Amino acid sequence: MDGGIKPIKSGLNKKIKKNLNPYTVLIFTVLLTYCVFQIALLAWGLIKSLHDPEDYLLRGTVSNWPDKFSFINYIKAFSAISITLERHLGGYTVYLAEMFLNSLFYSFGCAAVYTMTSCTMAYVVNKHKFKFNNVINFIFWFTYMVPIMGTMGSTIQITETLGIRNTWIGMFIMKMTFTGGNAFLLFGAAFRSIDNGYKEAAIIDGSSDFQVMVKIMFPLIKGLIFTFFILGFIGYWNDYYTPMIYLQKNPTAAYGLFKFNNNQSQGTNFLTYKLAGFMILMIPTFVIFLFAKDRFMGDLTAGGIKG
Amino acid sequence: MLTARKKETVFYVCVVTLPIVQFLIFYVYANINSFTLSLKNWTAAEGFTWAGITNYKNMWLELTTPNTNLNVGMINAIKVYLLGWIIKPLQLLFPFYVYKKMPCHGFFKIMLFLPQILSTTCVALIYKYVVDQVIPEISFLYFDKRMMGMLSDPNSTFWAAWVFGVVEGLGGTILIYTSAMSRIPETLVEYAKIEGCTGLKEFTKITFPLILPTFSVYLLLGFTSIFSATLNLYTFFGSGAPIQTVGYYTYVMVVDSSGYTNYPKAAAIGMFFTIILVPLTIVMRNILNRLTPKVEY
Numbered sequence: 001m002d003g004g005i006k007p008i009k010s011g012l013n014k015k016i017k018k019n020l021n022p023y024t025v026l027i028f029t030v031l032l033t034y035c036v037f038q039i040a041l042l043a044w045g046l047i048k049s050l051h052d053p054e055d056y057l058l059r060g061t062v063s064n065w066p067d068k069f070s071f072i073n074y075i076k077a078f079s080a081i082s083i084t085l086e087r088h089l090g091g092y093t094v095y096l097a098e099m100f101l102n103s104l105f106y107s108f109g110c111a112a113v114y115t116m117t118s119c120t121m122a123y124v125v126n127k128h129k130f131k132f133n134n135v136i137n138f139i140f141w142f143t144y145m146v147p148i149m150g151t152m153g154s155t156i157q158i159t160e161t162l163g164i165r166n167t168w169i170g171m172f173i174m175k176m177t178f179t180g181g182n183a184f185l186l187f188g189a190a191f192r193s194i195d196n197g198y199k200e201a202a203i204i205d206g207s208s209d210f211q212v213m214v215k216i217m218f219p220l221i222k223g224l225i226f227t228f229f230i231l232g233f234i235g236y237w238n239d240y241y242t243p244m245i246y247l248q249k250n251p252t253a254a255y256g257l258f259k260f261n262n263n264q265s266q267g268t269n270f271l272t273y274k275l276a277g278f279m280i281l282m283i284p285t286f287v288i289f290l291f292a293k294d295r296f297m298g299d300l301t302a303g304g305i306k307g
Numbered sequence: 308m309l310t311a312r313k314k315e316t317v318f319y320v321c322v323v324t325l326p327i328v329q330f331l332i333f334y335v336y337a338n339i340n341s342f343t344l345s346l347k348n349w350t351a352a353e354g355f356t357w358a359g360i361t362n363y364k365n366m367w368l369e370l371t372t373p374n375t376n377l378n379v380g381m382i383n384a385i386k387v388y389l390l391g392w393i394i395k396p397l398q399l400l401f402p403f404y405v406y407k408k409m410p411c412h413g414f415f416k417i418m419l420f421l422p423q424i425l426s427t428t429c430v431a432l433i434y435k436y437v438v439d440q441v442i443p444e445i446s447f448l449y450f451d452k453r454m455m456g457m458l459s460d461p462n463s464t465f466w467a468a469w470v471f472g473v474v475e476g477l478g479g480t481i482l483i484y485t486s487a488m489s490r491i492p493e494t495l496v497e498y499a500k501i502e503g504c505t506g507l508k509e510f511t512k513i514t515f516p517l518i519l520p521t522f523s524v525y526l527l528l529g530f531t532s533i534f535s536a537t538l539n540l541y542t543f544f545g546s547g548a549p550i551q552t553v554g555y556y557t558y559v560m561v562v563d564s565s566g567y568t569n570y571p572k573a574a575a576i577g578m579f580f581t582i583i584l585v586p587l588t589i590v591m592r593n594i595l596n597r598l599t600p601k602v603e604y
Contacts, residue, residue, distance in 0.1 A: 023507045027404045028411070030397065035418045037474060042425075044441065045433040062436065063444045117326050124322045128315060136323065139330060145592065147531035147584045149554075150577010153561045153570030154341035155333060176329045203311070209318035238426035241541075245562065258428050262545045271436070278429035289424040293417065 049073055049275035056272050073276035080273040081260050083251055096277060099256040103237055106252050109168065110175045111232030114183070119225055121178040122187035123213055127199060136178075143179040152245070159246060166249045174246065183228050190221045223295065230292055234285045253281050345575035349567040362575035370579075377576065380551035381534070383465060387472075387552065388533045394473055399522070401477070402484035403510050416485070419478030427475055431542045434471050461549040468538040468550075475539075480525055487518040517602055523595040531588050534580045553580060 048056075052068035053076070059067075077096055084091040125133045155174075156165065164170025178184045194217065202212045218225065236242075240254035251259070257277050260270075348358040369377040401419060405412045422430065439456025446452045454460075457467040491514065499505075499513050515522075537555040540548040546559045557576050560569040 021506050023400075024404075024409055027400055028409070031401065031404065031411075031415045031418075034474065034477065035415065038418060038421065041430060041433050041437060044437055045429075061444055061448070063441045063448065120322050121326055124319055128319050130316075130319055132319075132323065136327075143334065145527065145531065145588065147535070147588060148338055148577075148581050149534060149584075150345075150557055150574050150581070151337045151341045152558070153564070153567070153573050154337045154344055156561070157340065157344070157567070157570065158332065158337055173329060174333060176326055177333070178326055179330065179334070209315055234424055238428065240428050254426060254428055258432075258542065261432055275433070275436075278426070278433060282425050282429055285424050285426070289421075293420075 045275050045278060048272060049279045051272050053272045062271065073272045074280065077273045077276040077280060080270060081257065081277045083256050083259050085249060085251070094251050094256065096253065096256065096280070099251055099253040100280075102243075102247075102250045103252040103254065105168065106171065106243060106247065106250075107233045107236040109172050110236045111229050113172045113175045114177065114181075114232050115225060115229045117176050118178045118181070118183035118228070119187045119218070119221075120213070122184050123191055123217055126188050126191040127196070127213075127217070128209075140179055140184055156245065165246055168247075168250070171242075171247055183232075186224065186228075187221070190224050191217065194220055227292075227295060230288060234288065237285055238281075253277075257281060341574045342578055344571050345578045347571050349571060351566055355567070358571065362571050363579065366572065366575045366579055376551045376556050377553070380553040380556045383538075383550060383552045384534050384536050384554065386465075387469065387536045387538065388529070390469060391529060394477065397477065398480055399484060399515065399518075400510070402481050402488060403514060405481065405485050406488040406514075416481065419481045422475045422478055427539065428542050430475070431471060431539050435543050438467055458543055459549075464548070464550045465538070468540060468543065472536075472538055483521060483525070484518060487521040488514055491517050516600070519599050520602055523599045527588070527592055527595055530591055531584065534584065 047066065048062070050069045050071065050073070051066040052070040053073060055066060055068040079095065081096045081099075082093050084093050086092075121136065124130075125136050159165035159170055159174070162170070164173060198216050198220070199212050202216050203209075207215070238254055240252065240258045243250070243252045243255040244258070247255075257274070260277070261274055345362050346358060346360070347355045348361070349355050366377065369375045370381060372378060401415070405416045405419075435458055439458050443454050443456055446454050455463075457463045496509070496513065499509055504512055534552075535554040536552050537558060538550075538552055540550070540552065540555040541558060541562075546563050548555060548559075553576065557573045560573040560576075564570060564573075
């Protein structure tokens with residue numbers, strides 16, 4: 001055993017010595033500081049979320065190491081964190097569990113609609129020759145490169161006129177877009193790299209254009225579709241701006257936690273519950289990241305076909 | 308029987324119609340509506356009434372009067388953009404570090420990507436607790452020195468918010484730049500190494516020139532969002548931030564609006580900065596296109 005370890009150690013030392021120059025040391029130090037900063041924030045949040053609430057209130061400080069650890073905050077968060085909505089007859093209180101269901105529906109729906117819209121648009125533009133493709137490409141690049149500000153009020157007004165503000169269907173219609181992100185570009189690159197022979201052979205065999213798209217082309221880039229769906233899901237899961245404006249009656253967890261946190265009247269009494277709520281919100285995306293990190297880091301850097 | 312081309316056309320129309328209609332409503336019409344909004348006023352009693360260029364006049368007055376919200380917001384937005392140039396070398400050197408597979412590159416890559424995964428809202432609020440409560444408490448308990456929270460103290464709010472923005476945004480382009488760097492032919496790097504071109508020299512002579520097209524695209528995108536920066540102020544403070552940026556100011560104006568009262572003013576500010584930015588963006592794009600060599604590898 002010992003004989004096997006020594007060469008690895010000396011190989012590692014050799015590699016470190018080879019890379020040891022002022023640039024490496026400087027960047028390593030900056031990166032390490034960056035990591036310490038990130039980890040320290042998350043560690044403080046995690047430790048305080050496990051701080052027994054009675055012990056926390058007794059001590060009355062936020063910087064001390066807890067005497068007692070407890071998971072009670074994670075249970076209490078579901079009953080303590082709530083927001084009250086105005087409905088037809090009086091108020092209606094939404095608790096964290098319902099907010100999570102809303103988050104799930106919102107994130108799944110928006111990610112699916114946005115990913116599939118970008119994917120189908122990229123497919124038809126790259127695999128079907130029509131003059132209108134130029135218009136679609138122009139729209140994409142124009143919205144990508146030309147900054148237009150201050151349209152939020154106008155968009156709210158439109159959704160109210162159409163009667164789709166605060167509705168799920170309205171939210172999904174707003175996400176039915178291929179602009180405003182890299183998905184259309186990367187899907188386009190992936191479709192361009194697929195030989196047209198697949199499509200032609202399927203058409204000769206009697207498949208319709210729709211069948212070619214769904215049964216042949218999409219499966220060839222299913223890895224990339226999955227990657228964009230997951231990244232979209234994570235983005236929407238964490239988004240509180242959009243639900244705050246367009247989905248107030250169906251508050252998501254991100255919006256609910258933000259609103260609950262900003263309720264100044266609670267002071268810091270609910271700090272441990274709030275932090276437990278934050279941790280609960282971060283757990284799903286963190287778990288997804290742990291399991292899928294290689295996949296979407298690889299897919300996004302390659303931008304190509306993965307089985 | 309429909310011909311194959313006609314069938315293809317029907318399929319094509321079916322696929323593109325909904326996204327195009329969505330674009331026409333939520334982009335084209337939204338912008339036209341925003342422009343007309345900027346020429347109106349709204350009151351609960353009268354609804355919308357035409358106001359000519361009053362909103363633009365008021366906006367200009369506010370913009371040119373020192374220490375008003377819009378004036379401070381514009382200065383801060385420009386400050387954020389200029390400070391972003393300090394971070395640019397790090398945004399390139401970090402991916403280079405990862406690309407060259409230097410010590411702990413895998414761990415750093417994950418840590419840089421992590422902010423894209425974890426909720427910015429949650430991390431921002433944890434950050435707020437730490438800088439506004441934990442640090443002042445430690446300072447008082449252990450060093451007997453009273454201090455205000457860095458975010459709460461108006462003198463340091465900008466810097467505390469900026470540091471957080473940098474930490475959260477630093478890894479945003481890591482995958483893109485690492486990807487661009489990893490496409491550089493290995494033979495070219497090996498040849499440069501034989502010629503004695505290693506470390507920072509390799510970065511300046513080989514890597515950076517070859518990823519310049521990617522860099523210039525992100526440079527342009529950064530420029531186009533100059534007045535949209537919010538420094539996460541809404542997440543930190545809700546509507547009551549002690550400092551302003553244009554993006555935050557207009558956002559709060561709409562979110563806190565009673566009825567449609569503030570919409571015309573926000574639309575006028577948005578239109579004004581759009582009119583300023585569009586030609587500048589085109590000029591910058593042309594300059595970047597001229598300066599960026601066409602690279603094929």
